[in-house]
Amino acid sequence: MKSNGTAALFDEAAYETTFEATVIDSRQDLVAFDRTLFYPAGGGQPGDTGFITYADGSRARVVETRRDETDRLLIWHRLDGDVESLPTGKIAINGAVDWGVRYPNMRMHTCLHLLCSLIDAPVTGCSMGQGKGRLDFDLPEMTMSKDEIADSLNAMIARQINVETRLMQPDQYDVALELVRNRYALPPRSAQFVKMIEVRGVDIQPCGGTHVRSTLEIGKIVCEKIDKKGRQNRRIVLRLID
Ligand SMILES: [Zn+2]
Incomplete structure (x- = not known):
């Protein structure tokens, strides 16, 4: 699927840890948002971990963040456990990067x-x-x-x-x-x-x-x-x- 990619909020806001975003794609245990503060692994720096919270209050742990192999502007968050295929464009989340x-x-x-x-x-x-x-x-x-x-x-x-x-x-x-x-x-x-x-x-x-x-x-x-x-x-x- 061709996407506009994920806005890399961490480029301009390296000290911020929480953000709101919308799901743009998902598969198995991976989910992508329109924007993220989670740094994707690269240049020797590990990908960020943390949590996302859905509108109903349920939380999922982000265990890994990385760029898509072919579409380098798309950033995937690997969740702890499979996600159902989430409807894109509708699901809003809150993300929190593990600052520690x-x-x-x-x-x-x-x-x-x-x-x-x-x-x-x-x-x-x-x-x-x-x-x-x-x-x-x-x-x-x-x-x-x-x-x-x-x-x-x-x-x-x-x-x-x-x-x-x-x-x-x-x-x-x-x-x-x-x-x-x-x-x-x-x-x-x-x-x-x-x-x-x-x-x-x-x-x-x-x-x-x-x-x-x-x-x-x-x-x-x-x-x-x-x-x-x-x-x-x-x-x-x-x-x-x-
Ligand atoms: Zn550097």
């Missing part, structure tokens, strides 16, 4: 932008969740120690640097792409706009994820390990403290 899961992901995601700025090498992989995060770099020699990485990151965090989100027109996409060293979190090309993330004076790149407004919100971090993954690859693992 999402906020640490926003903090770690922003911290990984800082890590990018610290290591001058292409990123080949990215993952985060449960207060941890890692980046893989195409890097034959690692010159910094775990403590040096943690100290540099904690110093940047303490500088309370603003993290700004700007929405660019799609015709500026190719210009934006030239700024990208790390193509692990590109927003979908067909979107109405391209989301640019700038950590003032530190890092700028198009990124589809959700981020905190100031580096200070990341809080203290530790560098847990630097792993050698093959001759050319170094994996750096960070953890939020608290």
